[in-house]
Structures are given as C-alpha cells and as structure tokens.
Amino acid sequence: FSLKELHGIFPWLVESIFGSLDGIIIGWNLRCLQGRTNPNEYSVALDFLDPSGPMMKLVYKLQAEEYRYDFPVSYLPGPVKASIQEQVLPECSLYHNKVQFPSSGGLGLNLALNPFEYYMFYFAISLITQKNSPVTHHVSPSNSAYFILVDTYLKCFLPTEGSVLPPPSSNPGGAIPSPTPRSPAVPFSSYGMHHTSLLKRHIAHQPSVNADPASQEIWRSETLLQIFVEMWLHHYSLEMYQKMQSPHVKLEVLHYRLSISSKHHGSPAQSSYQALHAYQESFKPTEEHVLVVRLLVKHLHAFSNSLKPEPLSPSAHSHTASPLEEFKRVVIPRFVQEKLYIFLQHCFGHWPLDASFRAVLEMWLSYLQPWRYAPEKPPQSTEPLPRIVSEKWAAFIQENLLMYTKLFVGFLNRALRTDLVSPKNALMVFRVAKVFAQPNLAEMILKGEQLFLEPELVIPHRQHRLFMSPTLGGSFLSSRSPAVTDASFKVKSHVYSLEGQDFQYKQMFGTEVRNLVLKLAQLICQAQQTAKSISDHSAETMASQSFFSWFRFTPSEMNGSYTGNDLDEIGQDSIKKTDEYLEKALEYLCQIFKLSEAQLTQMMLKCGTAQDENGKKQLPDCIPTENGLVLTPLGRYQIINGLRRFEVQYQGDTELQPIRSYENAALVRLLFRLSSVLNERFADQMEVLCSREDFIGRLCRYHLTNPQLVQKIRYSPVVRDRMSQNWGPKISLRFLASYRTLISLLMIYFLASWFYIGPVGCTFIILIGYFLYAVIMTFFFEGWKPHEH
Numbered sequence: 001f002s003l004k005e006l007h008g009i010f011p012w013l014v015e016s017i018f019g020s021l022d023g024i025i026i027g028w029n030l031r032c033l034q035g036r037t038n039p040n041e042y043s044v045a046l047d048f049l050d051p052s053g054p055m056m057k058l059v060y061k062l063q064a065e066e067y068r069y070d071f072p073v074s075y076l077p078g079p080v081k082a083s084i085q086e087q088v089l090p091e092c093s094l095y096h097n098k099v100q101f102p103s104s105g106g107l108g109l110n111l112a113l114n115p116f117e118y119y120m121f122y123f124a125i126s127l128i129t130q131k132n133s134p135v136t137h138h139v140s141p142s143n144s145a146y147f148i149l150v151d152t153y154l155k156c157f158l159p160t161e162g163s164v165l166p167p168p169s170s171n172p173g174g175a176i177p178s179p180t181p182r183s184p185a186v187p188f189s190s191y192g193m194h195h196t197s198l199l200k201r202h203i204a205h206q207p208s209v210n211a212d213p214a215s216q217e218i219w220r221s222e223t224l225l226q227i228f229v230e231m232w233l234h235h236y237s238l239e240m241y242q243k244m245q246s247p248h249v250k251l252e253v254l255h256y257r258l259s260i261s262s263k264h265h266g267s268p269a270q271s272s273y274q275a276l277h278a279y280q281e282s283f284k285p286t287e288e289h290v291l292v293v294r295l296l297v298k299h300l301h302a303f304s305n306s307l308k309p310e311p312l313s314p315s316a317h318s319h320t321a322s323p324l325e326e327f328k329r330v331v332i333p334r335f336v337q338e339k340l341y342i343f344l345q346h347c348f349g350h351w352p353l354d355a356s357f358r359a360v361l362e363m364w365l366s367y368l369q370p371w372r373y374a375p376e377k378p379p380q381s382t383e384p385l386p387r388i389v390s391e392k393w394a395a396f397i398q399e400n401l402l403m404y405t406k407l408f409v410g411f412l413n414r415a416l417r418t419d420l421v422s423p424k425n426a427l428m429v430f431r432v433a434k435v436f437a438q439p440n441l442a443e444m445i446l447k448g449e450q451l452f453l454e455p456e457l458v459i460p461h462r463q464h465r466l467f468m469s470p471t472l473g474g475s476f477l478s479s480r481s482p483a484v485t486d487a488s489f490k491v492k493s494h495v496y497s498l499e500g501q502d503f504q505y506k507q508m509f510g511t512e513v514r515n516l517v518l519k520l521a522q523l524i525c526q527a528q529q530t531a532k533s534i535s536d537h538s539a540e541t542m543a544s545q546s547f548f549s550w551f552r553f554t555p556s557e558m559n560g561s562y563t564g565n566d567l568d569e570i571g572q573d574s575i576k577k578t579d580e581y582l583e584k585a586l587e588y589l590c591q592i593f594k595l596s597e598a599q600l601t602q603m604m605l606k607c608g609t610a611q612d613e614n615g616k617k618q619l620p621d622c623i624p625t626e627n628g629l630v631l632t633p634l635g636r637y638q639i640i641n642g643l644r645r646f647e648v649q650y651q652g653d654t655e656l657q658p659i660r661s662y663e664n665a666a667l668v669r670l671l672f673r674l675s676s677v678l679n680e681r682f683a684d685q686m687e688v689l690c691s692r693e694d695f696i697g698r699l700c701r702y703h704l705t706n707p708q709l710v711q712k713i714r715y716s717p718v719v720r721d722r723m724s725q726n727w728g729p730k731i732s733l734r735f736l737a738s739y740r741t742l743i744s745l746l747m748i749y750f751l752a753s754w755f756y757i758g759p760v761g762c763t764f765i766i767l768i769g770y771f772l773y774a775v776i777m778t779f780f781f782e783g784w785k786p787h788e789h
Contacts, residue, residue: 006058007067013058014119017049018126021075030146031127031288032139045145051156051165055119060167062115069118070110073099075125077234078283084109094226120224123149124231127289141288150292154299157224158331160306160375163324164221218323225300225335232293233339235283235346285347287359293343294363300336301366301373304328333399340367341403341498348410353417355424364407365435370396388439397441398448398491402498405445405508408436412516420527421534423574426581429524433588442592446509451488452495453507509593517593521600524582524589531582535575620644655734667737679730686729695778702778704729 001009019027028045035042049055073084080090084099098111113121127146141147157164307328347360366372371393397404411432418425436442495503506512589595621635621644631639638644655672659665679686689700705728735741745766752762 003061003065007062007065010058010062010067010115011069011118013055014122017055018122019129021072021122021125021129023129027126028145030149031141031144033145034139034143035145036143042145046148046152049149051153056167059115059119063167067115068112069115071113071118071121073109073111075129076111077230080230080234092226092230094223094230116220117223117227120227121231123153124227127292128231141291147292147295150295151299153224154296154303157221158299158303160302163322167220218327221324221327225331228296229335229339232289232296233336233343235285235343283346284350285343287356290347290359290363293340294359294366297336297340297363297367298373300332301370304331305370305374337400337403338498341407344403344407345410348407348414353414355422355428357414358424358428361411361428361431364403365431368400368404368435389441389444391440391444394444394447395487395490397444398451398487399494401445401448401452401491402495404436405449406506408432408508409506409513409516412513412520415520416516416523420523420582421530421578423578423581426527426578426585429520430581430585430588433585433592437588437591442509448491449507449509451491452505454488514593517589517595518599521586521589521595524586525600528579528582531575531578535579619646655732662739663734663737664739664742668734671733671737675731675733683728683730686731690729699774699778700729702774704731 015025015027017028018030019025028041030045033042033045047053073081075081076084080092080095083090084095089095089099094117095111098113099109100112308325344360344364347357351357351360371387371389415425415429415432420426420429436445495505586600590600619629620638621632622629623632624630635644639646655675659668686700686704690697690704692700748766749759749762752758752765757765
C-alpha cells in the first residue's frame with residue numbers, strides 16, 4: 001500500500017481493533033481476550049500490537065509524513081470536553097494547538113492528532129467506552145490482552161532500565177520528527193501558555209532534532225503518560241475540575257469571559273458560565289478500570305525510583321542529566337498526583353459498600369508505598385521483621401499528605417458502615433492498618449501534619465505567589481519549579497493546591513479522627529464476638545448432625561427455636577480468618593494511635609461484649625414495660641448489624657406446631673386427637689397428681705408439664721399476658737409420629753427378634769426400661785421432658 005492509501009485506512013483499522021467510540025463496534029475485544037480461552041487470537045493480537053509490531057511500524061511510518069486525524073471532542077472526559085466547548089483550553093499540553101472547527105457541514109469540535117496520539121487515544125479510551133462487551137466465560141482482568149498491552153507499553157515507553165527504544169524508521173539513519181507546533185484554529189484562553197516544554201527547552205540546545213534521539217523518547221513517553229492519565233483519571237464533576245485550577249488560570253478565564261461578555265452584551269458568556277458549572281459527569285469506574293490504574297501507579301513508582309542519584313556538583317548535573325532522567329524526577333507530582341487524588345476521592349465516596357472496593361483499596365495502598373518499588377532490596381533476616389520506612393521518603397509523604405490523612409479518614413467512614421464479620425471486609429481493615437503501622441510511617445505523617453499546622457512566617461507577597469496550584473495536571477512541558485527549602489511551605493502548597501485556601505484540615509492524629517478509630521475498634525470487638533458466637537453455633541450444629549444424632553431427639557426440633565445466622569455459610573475456616581484479621585487490625589490500630597489496654601477494656605465493656613452468667617450472648621438493649629420488652633435505639637442498631645439477637649423460639653402449644661418434614665402427617669393428626677381426648681377426660685386427675693409434693697407428684701410433673709417454657713419466654717420481647725398464661729399438665733403423644741422414633745422402635749423390635757423376643761415381650765421390656773430411666777431422671781432433672789427432645 002502507498003502512504004496515501006495507508007493514511008486513508010488507518011482510522012478504520014484503529015476502530016476495527018479497539019472498537020468505536022460510541023461502543024457499538026466492539027472490535028477485537030481485547031479486554032475479554034485471554035490466552036487460556038483463545039490462545040491463537042491472543043498471541044496474534046499481542047504480536048500485532050506490540051511496540052515493535054506491525055501496527056506500531058505503521059504508526060511511525062505515518063508519523064514521518066505528519067498526517068493528522070480528527071478525534072471528536074465529545075468523547076473526551078467530561079470536564080475536559082465541557083471546558084473545550086466553552087473555549088477554555090485545559091492546562092494539559094496534550095490539547096494545545098490541536099482543537100479545530102469542523103469542516104463545512106460538520107458538527108462539533110475535533111482534535112487534530114498525529115498517528116501516535118490517535119492510536120493511543122483509542123487504545124486508552126477503549127477501557128472506558130467498551131463496557132457492555134458480550135462475555136461467555138469468566139474473565140480475569142489481569143490476564144487479558146488489554147492488561148498485558150498496557151504493561152508492555154509502560155515498560156517500553158517508561159523504562160526503568162536503559163532508555164526508550166528508538167522507533168523504527170523507513171529511512172536509514174533518519175528519525176521521525178517530533179510534532180511541530182501548529183497555530184490554534186480557535187481563539188482559546190489557555191491554561192498553559194505561560195510555560196515552556198521540557199522537550200522544547202532540551203531541543204533548543206541541540207543543533208537539530210535528528211541529532212538528539214533523546215528528544216524522541218521524551219515526546220513519546222510524555223504523550224503516552226498524558227493520554228493514559230487524561231483518559232483514565234480525569235473523571236469527576238466540572239465544579240471539582242474548576243476548583244483544581246490555579247489562581248492565575250481563574251483570573252485569565254475571568255478576563256476572557258468578560259471580553260466575550262462585552263462583545264455579546266453579556267448573555268452568551270453568562271449562559272456558558274452557568275452551563276459550565278451546572279455540568280456534572282456521571283462516571284462509575286469499573287473494577288477492571290481500577291486494576292489498570294493500579295498497574296499504572298505501580299509502574300510509575302518503579303519508573304520514578306529508577307532515577308540515578310544526583311551528582312555532587314550542581315553544574316555537572318545541569319549538563320549531564322538526560323531528558324528521561326528529568327522526566328523521572330517529576331513524573332508523579334506533575335502528571336499523576338492531583339488527578340489520582342480526585343479519582344480516589346470519587347471512588348471512596350461513590351463505590352458500593354461491598355468487597356469489590358478491595359481493588360480501589362489496593363490501588364490507594366500501592367500509591368502510598370513507593371518504597372515497595374524501590375530498586376534496593378531489604379536486608380535479609382532470619383525473622384520476618386516489618387520493614388522500617390526510611391527517612392528519605394519523608395518528602396514524598398509530606399508532599400502527598402492528603403493521600404495519607406484525608407483518604408484514611410474516608411476509609412474509616414466506610415469501614416464503620418460495613419459488616420466486619422465478613423472475611424473480605426475484615427481483610428480490608430487489616431490491610432490498611434498493617435500499611436499504616438509500618439515502623440516510622442505514622443511518625444512521618446505526624447511530622448507532615450505539624451509542618452502544615454505551623455504558623456505562617458513567610459513574606460506575604462512570596463506566600464501569595466507560591467501558593468498557586470503547581471501545574472500538576474499539566475505536562476512536563478513546563479520548566480522545573482525552583483527548589484523550595486521550606487518543608488512547611490511545601491506541605492501547605494500541596495494541601496491548598498488540592499483543596500483550596502479555605503480548606504479546613506482534619507488532623508489524622510487529632511481528637512475527632514481518634515474518636516472514629518475508637519468507634520472502629522469497638523466494631524472490631526463486637527465483630528469478633530459475633531464471629532465467635534457463629535463459630536460456636538456452627539460447631540454445635542455440626543455435632544448435632546452426626547450419624548447417631550439422627551436417632552435421637554433434639555430440643556430444637558419440637559420447640560421451634562432457630563439459632564442460625566446467614567453467616568453460617570461462610571464456614572469455619574473463614575470465621576478463623578476473620579478473627580485473625582480483626583485481631584491483627586486491632587493490634588495495628590493500637591500501635592498507630594497509641595491506644596492503651598485500659599482503653600480497649602473500657603471499649604469492650606461499653607459495646608457490651610461481656611458475657612452473661614450463662615456464657616450466652618446478652619440480649620439486645622431493651623427496656624421492660626407493661627407490654628414486655630421494648631427495644632431501644634441501641635438495641636435496634638445491635639439487631640440490624642447482627643451484634644445481638646433474640647432467640648426465635650416457638651412459644652405456643654407444642655401440639656399445634658406445623659407438621660415437620662420428619663413427621664408422618666396422618667399420625668400427627670391421629671395422635672393429636674387421641675391426646676386431646678385424654679387431656680380433656682383426665683385433666684382434673686392430672687392437675688391433682690402434679691400438685692402433690694411427694695415422689696409421685698415429681699414423677700407426674702416430669703412427664704406432664706414443661707417448666708422451662710416460661711423461662712424461655714424471657715429471651716423474646718413477648719407481651720406480659722403470654723408470660724402469665726397457664727400451661728397446665730397434659731399428655732403429648734406427638735413424638736410417636738416422628739419417623740426417627742418409628743424407625744428406632746422397628747430396629748429395637750428387629751434386634752429383639754434375634755433373641756427370640758416377641759413384640760409383646762419387647763414392648764414390656766421397653767416400658768420397664770423407660771420407667772426405671774424416668775425414676776432416675778426424676779431424682780436429678782425434674783424439669784427435663786424426654787418426649788419433647
């Protein structure tokens with residue numbers, strides 16, 4: 001194909017691979033393509049889209065001819081789209097000199113992108129647009145072709161070792177020129193026109209573009225990262241986007257709007273301003289999206305940590321540092337920090353309260369621990385001691401203070417609303433507590449807070465000038481910021497640039513947050529007790545379900561009690577894991593916030609984890625009234641969260657219970673009629689016998705009454721008239737309708753036949769044996785009813 005033909009089919013080819021921007025065309029569906037299920041298509045796709053594969057060779061070939069391709073502004077992230085449509089250019093240099101009006105008859109604004117930018121725009125945005133792809137099998141995001149390609153592109157264009165491989169060129173010895181500046185096609189108020197590019201600054205000292213291959217690697221690396229950050233992280237309300245802009249930008253936008261207003265008598269600018277602030281983007285990141293962002297964060301930490309140590313001589317540094325090394329130095333604060341902070345805030349505030357939040361949590365924890373991706377290896381020791389966070393990371397912690405403190409408070413608020421008995425939720429609390437409990441980390445965070453809270457000691461005009469938002473969301477196409485030696489000033493600049501000058505900072509180690517931690521510790525204690533009670537109940541249930549228990553009668557069968565819980569299904573192993581996670585999490589929280597044993601003991605008493613005299617869990621908080629027990633607000637909270645409960649038991653006439661699956665319906669009805677006739681005919685005689693105080697009276701009470709019934713009623717909020725109801729002596733023959741009883745009797749008769757004992761003799765022996773057993777039990781356990789087991 002000729003270059004002209006390739007230029008014509010390139011947009012169609014890109015759309016065929018990554019799908020259309022509106023999601024109608026799925027393309028190759030890279031996000032669902034896995035080597036386990038489609039090995040041939042998987043390997044072909046990776047080879048074709050590899051940085052040195054045919055597709056990238058085509059991109060570089062078209063790049064050499066400086067072709068341009070239109071990308072609709074309407075498919076950009078919401079804040080950027082609305083800003084460009086309002087003729088206000090964002091800070092990010094990615095959009096500079098690229099916005100143009102459509103051709104005659106066209107609709108909407110477009111970005112004029114070079115082939116590399118066009119390819120990467122489609123690749124990055126396919127993670128967002130292709131959400132409704134048909135899936136016929138379980139897909140693991142970390143094993144998909146898309147995830148592998150992201151990792152490959154990051155390693156190629158942001159290498160931790162060496163330099164970026166030069167792009168293949170069709171001309172021997174030639175190089176592909178970097179994009180040339182183009183005059184804007186639309187008059188814009190730009191956020192970034194006052195800064196120069198690192199690339200331009202570096203090239204200005206070179207005799208020609210082709211003479212310095214480093215300029216090419218910086219351009220591709222920077223473009224790739226800008227596209228990934230803009231497409232994946234730049235999603236939130238436009239109001240938040242405007243809040244993030246620096247004061248000089250807001251002033252420039254105001255001047256521009258006033259000029260437009262004076263030309264159009266005010267109405268267009270006013271309506272545009274209202275539309276700008278009324279816009280709210282509806283954005284819900286997926287778990288796969290978060291996993292890809294975590295991959296980006298981890299790689300950027302490794303990329304930044306691969307920076308070579310600075311030479312001792314400042315003059316030597318200025319002459320020897322390559323553009324890639326300069327890029328590593330500021331890649332996180334200039335490109336990622338601001339947008340990732342807002343992205344995480346959005347996730348913390350809008351993500352469902354379920355276990356899928358683990359993906360967001362791990363992304364956050366990955367960003368908080370750059371030392372995990374440092375090239376130096378921790379010293380090997382025989383004992384697995386926790387790794388001490390080095391003091392060299394103090395600057396990173398201080399410059400990312402809100403990432404540690406404000407998001408930690410956000411996590412506390414989420415944890416207080418989750419069910420910590422769930423092993424997955426307990427694991428998340430454990431993970432956060434373990435990370436923040438790393439030796440020396442809490443001390444450095446506290447030091448950062450102290451620096452922020454220091455009184456202002458700087459010159460007023462210097463303070464006003466430097467508290468402007470650093471162009472974090474922009475490109476490294478701006479020169480390096482002057483070194484600021486005042487650590488307190490740097491912390492203040494970070495906080496105010498992200499949250500504004502009127503931000504009210506909430507101290508992580510202050511009283512308010514400490515109270516939240518104490519509440520979380522109370523919930524942990526309560527969850528431990530709940531998990532223990534579930535474990536004990538599960539163990540009892542397992543024991544009662546043994547083979548031999550099938551032949552005996554358990555009390556729960558006939559009194560209708562139910563002591564189970566929905567969490568019984570999580571299993572004994574999961575309950576043990578929950579207890580381990582919560583125990584370690586509580587230990588770590590005590591280390592971080594210096595909680596004492598006395599505080600923990602007092603906490604456990606407050607949350608009512610103490611057991612009553614019978615070793616059973618206490619009832620929910622109630623107030624006795626004339627109508628029985630009435631739940632208090634605390635009692636309702638305890639029931640809703642599964643911390644305490646009433647034992648649900650049948651408290652009426654046991655003869656009137658529904659027929660069970662292990663009972664014969666005809667026998668139940670027949671025996672009920674027989675029992676009713678006997679009880680009606682001999683009621684007076686049974687009452688007289690049971691009122692006797694001698695042995696006969698005790699034996700009759702043992703068989704004909706249920707003295708435990710009134711005692712069990714106190715475990716439920718029943719009305720008082722139920723408790724005062726008279727449960728007189730009566731005969732109950734319902735136990736004979738149980739299949740277990742019938743089979744047990746048949747087995748006894750069958751065994752007796754082996755010893756040549758007939759049915760009449762066997763029945764006589766059973767009655768004699770039962771009478772002796774009843775006499776013995778009467779002496780020791782008068783209140784136990786054998787035929788209601």
